[in-house]
Amino acid sequence: xxxxxxxxxxxxxxxxxxxxxxxxxxxxxxxxxxxxLEAAPKTYRGGNSRHTRNFRCMHAGPLSVLxxxxxxxxxxxxxxxxxxxxxxxGLARMAIxxxxxxxxWMERHGVAFQPSLSGTLSLSRTNAFFLGGGKALVNAxxxxxEDLGVRVLYDAEVRHVTVTEGRFEGLDARIGGKDVRIEGxxxxxxxxxxxxxxxxxxxxxxxxxxxxxxxxxxxxxxxxLRDMLDQGADSVxxxxxxxxVAIDGRSPKFDGGIVTRLDCVPFSVVVNRDGQRFYDExxxxxxxxxxxxxxxxxxxxxxxxxxxxxxxxxxxxxxSVFPPEQADxxxxxxQRLGLPGRALRETIDAFNxxxxxxxxxxxxxxxxxxxGLTPPKTNWARPILEPPFFGYSLRPGVTFTYLGLKVDRTxxxxxxxxxxxxxxxxxxxxxxxxxxEGYLAGFGMTIGTVFGRIAGQEAAAHVA
Amino acid sequence: xxxxxxPTFTATEExxxxxxxxxxxxxxxxxxxxxxxxxxxxxxxxxxxxxxASLCHNCRGCYYACQYTDPHEFALNLPAALAEVRVESWDRxxxxxxxxxxxxxxxxALAGALVVGIALMFLAIRAIGAAGGExxxxxxxxTAMVAIxxxxxxxxxxxxxxxxxxxxxxxxxxxLKLSDLTAALVDAGRMKNLSGGAAEGCNYEKGDRYxxxxxxAHHAVMWGFLLCFASTSSGTVLHYVFDMQAPYGLFSLPKxxxxxxxxxxxxxxxxxxxxxxxxxxxxxAQSAWGGEIAFVGxxxxxxxxxxxxxxxxxxxxxxxxxxxxxxxxxxFFLTLPYSKMAHAAYRLAALARDAQIKAARx
Numbered sequence: 001x002x003x004x005x006x007x008x009x010x011x012x013x014x015x016x017x018x019x020x021x022x023x024x025x026x027x028x029x030x031x032x033x034x035x036x037l038e039a040a041p042k043t044y045r046g047g048n049s050r051h052t053r054n055f056r057c058m059h060a061g062p063l064s065v066l067x068x069x070x071x072x073x074x075x076x077x078x079x080x081x082x083x084x085x086x087x088x089x090g091l092a093r094m095a096i097x098x099x100x101x102x103x104x105w106m107e108r109h110g111v112a113f114q115p116s117l118s119g120t121l122s123l124s125r126t127n128a129f130f131l132g133g134g135k136a137l138v139n140a141x142x143x144x145x146e147d148l149g150v151r152v153l154y155d156a157e158v159r160h161v162t163v164t165e166g167r168f169e170g171l172d173a174r175i176g177g178k179d180v181r182i183e184g185x186x187x188x189x190x191x192x193x194x195x196x197x198x199x200x201x202x203x204x205x206x207x208x209x210x211x212x213x214x215x216x217x218x219x220x221x222x223x224x225l226r227d228m229l230d231q232g233a234d235s236v237x238x239x240x241x242x243x244x245v246a247i248d249g250r251s252p253k254f255d256g257g258i259v260t261r262l263d264c265v266p267f268s269v270v271v272n273r274d275g276q277r278f279y280d281e282x283x284x285x286x287x288x289x290x291x292x293x294x295x296x297x298x299x300x301x302x303x304x305x306x307x308x309x310x311x312x313x314x315x316x317x318x319x320s321v322f323p324p325e326q327a328d329x330x331x332x333x334x335q336r337l338g339l340p341g342r343a344l345r346e347t348i349d350a351f352n353x354x355x356x357x358x359x360x361x362x363x364x365x366x367x368x369x370x371x372g373l374t375p376p377k378t379n380w381a382r383p384i385l386e387p388p389f390f391g392y393s394l395r396p397g398v399t400f401t402y403l404g405l406k407v408d409r410t411x412x413x414x415x416x417x418x419x420x421x422x423x424x425x426x427x428x429x430x431x432x433x434x435x436x437e438g439y440l441a442g443f444g445m446t447i448g449t450v451f452g453r454i455a456g457q458e459a460a461a462h463v464a
Numbered sequence: 465x466x467x468x469x470x471p472t473f474t475a476t477e478e479x480x481x482x483x484x485x486x487x488x489x490x491x492x493x494x495x496x497x498x499x500x501x502x503x504x505x506x507x508x509x510x511x512x513x514x515x516x517a518s519l520c521h522n523c524r525g526c527y528y529a530c531q532y533t534d535p536h537e538f539a540l541n542l543p544a545a546l547a548e549v550r551v552e553s554w555d556r557x558x559x560x561x562x563x564x565x566x567x568x569x570x571x572x573a574l575a576g577a578l579v580v581g582i583a584l585m586f587l588a589i590r591a592i593g594a595a596g597g598e599x600x601x602x603x604x605x606x607t608a609m610v611a612i613x614x615x616x617x618x619x620x621x622x623x624x625x626x627x628x629x630x631x632x633x634x635x636x637x638x639x640l641k642l643s644d645l646t647a648a649l650v651d652a653g654r655m656k657n658l659s660g661g662a663a664e665g666c667n668y669e670k671g672d673r674y675x676x677x678x679x680x681a682h683h684a685v686m687w688g689f690l691l692c693f694a695s696t697s698s699g700t701v702l703h704y705v706f707d708m709q710a711p712y713g714l715f716s717l718p719k720x721x722x723x724x725x726x727x728x729x730x731x732x733x734x735x736x737x738x739x740x741x742x743x744x745x746x747x748x749a750q751s752a753w754g755g756e757i758a759f760v761g762x763x764x765x766x767x768x769x770x771x772x773x774x775x776x777x778x779x780x781x782x783x784x785x786x787x788x789x790x791x792x793x794x795x796f797f798l799t800l801p802y803s804k805m806a807h808a809a810y811r812l813a814a815l816a817r818d819a820q821i822k823a824a825r826x
Contacts, residue, residue: 043534112662114494118493131661132495135531257532258531
């Protein structure tokens with residue numbers, strides 16, 4: 001600790017997740033003297049990367065645990081579909097193409113993969129799963145970085161980056177409760193988005209955002225992002241938007257991660273606080289709909305909704321982390337969930353009356369639709385009849401924010417339209433350049449790895 | 465079981481809480497047999513938890529990979545939770561009851577057994593003596609050795625069999641098929657569940673770094689032990705079938721099996737102890753830490769005293785060394801159903817049950 005302010009570091013990396021680690025490793029491998037500043041304590045290091053589970057990877061043939069092929073155009077089409085075209089095609093295609101070389105690089109730097117997890121077979125061709133998940137990946141990279149001599153400081157929150165005439169000169173940080181000035185020749189910003197700053201979220205989204213749950217790290221408060229934007233850094237992405245999905249309403253405020261997922265919606269009736277339905281629960285398969293449900297729930301009173309199923313649907317979806325509320329009558333369930341019993345009874349009765357005979361297929365769009373109901377349920381509409389009845393609460397869970405720093409193909413950050421001399425960005429802090437809307441599973445790790453590596457290489461070349 | 469002892473399943477309940485969180489996550493599926501077995505279920509009976517716990521080899525890969533470990537409010541520590549379930553379950557299954565708790569949790573109890581074993585052998589040598597034998601039998605007659613060790617070997621095996629039957633009933637095992645047993649023996653022989661899935665071994669003595677050291681040390685102990693056992697068995701066969709009396713020469717079966725066996729066993733035991741001293745005790749059954757160290761020490765001593773005894777052949781200290789070796793072996797066998805050694809039987813049973821379940825699932 002005492003010596004870090006006496007050294008001029010070749011590279012200072014702000015952040016401690018996947019992108020930061022990739023940048024630090026690439027630079028350290030060239031012999032550069034690298035300092036990483038991770039805002040979280042060691043036990044929570046790794047940002048949102050510690051909650052991730054896979055890496056979306058282009059491949060021309062079977063690669064590591066990946067089956068078949070996943071070519072650039074198919075990958076890009078998938079991206080266009082989720083972003084509705086809100087992407088930078090040049091950057092996106094570069095990230096996609098580079099992903100293929102990243103996977104062997106990841107393995108060489110300690111990351112272990114495993115076959116697609118049970119319940120996720122649809123991803124076995126496109127996404128390489130980390131053995132043990134993102135925290136195991138983060139651990140492997142920290143070990144690699146440590147072996148390469150990267151200096152890592154935890155509880156190190158960067159407050160202000162000094163940029164003079166387009167050049168990074170140093171930064172002010174609070175490290176372990178002490179203010180420290182750090183000098184460096186290059187800077188990589190990989191400190192994530194601002195989704196853990198509820199005030200900022202509320203400014204952007206409205207006061208309802210205070211009721212949102214944050215699925216990831218509480219340490220992504222966007223301090224450096226705001227500092228850079230205040231200094232005129234060029235931005236990208238809608239500042240008012242965040243990626244929010246519908247998750248278990250009983251989840252922790254922060255860091256609930258993957259287990260807070262609830263997959264019951266397509267087999268259920270979803271009502272709001274007043275016991276009223278508000279959207280077609282069966283519009284599409286859940287992986288394609290969980291993201292819009294974050295917004296739908298956010299728009300309901302108190303930002304909460306309730307998903308109701310009966311006994312016959314209990315095992316059709318992945319187990320939940322908390323057991324559902326349960327009762328033998330709809331009124332009893334309403335009481336347990338704190339819903340108006342009569343309203344819920346009427347909603348369920350109306351729904352049941354609108355259901356029609358037909359063949360139910362839980363894994364495909366079965367067209368089993370309600371008739372004469374508003375809003376309709378267009379697939380998997382089976383009457384809620386068989387006790388016991390189960391209920392889950394749903395709340396919006398924020399995954400990441402879209403506002404970020406604009407970068408070019410070399411991950412370089414610019415301000416007032418001009419490239420900064422020695423500042424690069426990688427990971428969530430610049431992901432809005434490519435992901436303007438929506439999300440594609442495993443693509444955040446692709447962006448972080450590709451741009452993290454580029455940023456590290458570029459910074460190393462700059463000081464070489 | 466007497467009525468005033470209510471079984472408390474607190475370790476089982478804690479493990480169930482944790483496994484249910486794991487079942488909603490599934491990131492660790494590739495580490496070992498525990499996770500695919502758990503993820504095939506939606507709810508977990510006490511017997512299911514016992515089975516999962518007995519499959520766990522405490523490689524700790526899942527702990528270091530876990531995003532929900534303390535200080536996260538979910539406070540997962542699956543390796544420790546399952547280790548506690550194992551310790552409790554062996555207490556529950558062991559016969560006669562109570563002894564398992566003593567020897568599992570108290571290293572000093574095993575040390576006491578060792579002292580008693582050695583003292584008994586000194587006493588036997590002094591009281592019974594040679595009865596005209598040669599070699600080792602010049603100190604204690606062959607008949608006397610058989611009279612002491614045949615029951616000291618057979619009783620523990622019978623006691624362990626009772627425990628394994630109780631285990632089998634609790635986990636709902638079906639009648640055992642040869643293929644189940646073969647699968648279990650292959651998994652145990654390769655120590656597959658200490659391989660860490662796609663990664664390189666355990667997260668043990670080096671924290672979140674992978675290491676094969678524990679697997680190698682365990683292999684040395686297991687194969688060393690089996691070689692020593694084979695050595696003794698071959699001696700018995702030579703004695704009774706071929707009427708060839710000890711001592712045996714260097715190029716005899718007992719020595720060719722026993723010397724490498726003793727070396728492997730001793731070195732492996734030292735390795736396991738050193739690794740255990742460096743590993744985080746909070747990721748295992750903390751109550752059994754001392755008992756486990758003492759057990760590995762005792763196991764290593766059986767090998768080391770055997771080797772020393774062979775090295776001392778023809779010298780004047782053979783008598784005391786013989787008492788030391790035989791006393792160590794006696795202590796080892798008598799405590800076998802109640803010490804960590806019992807894990808070998810329960811582990812095999814768990815692997816066989818796992819093979820059954822997988823076969824039934826198709």
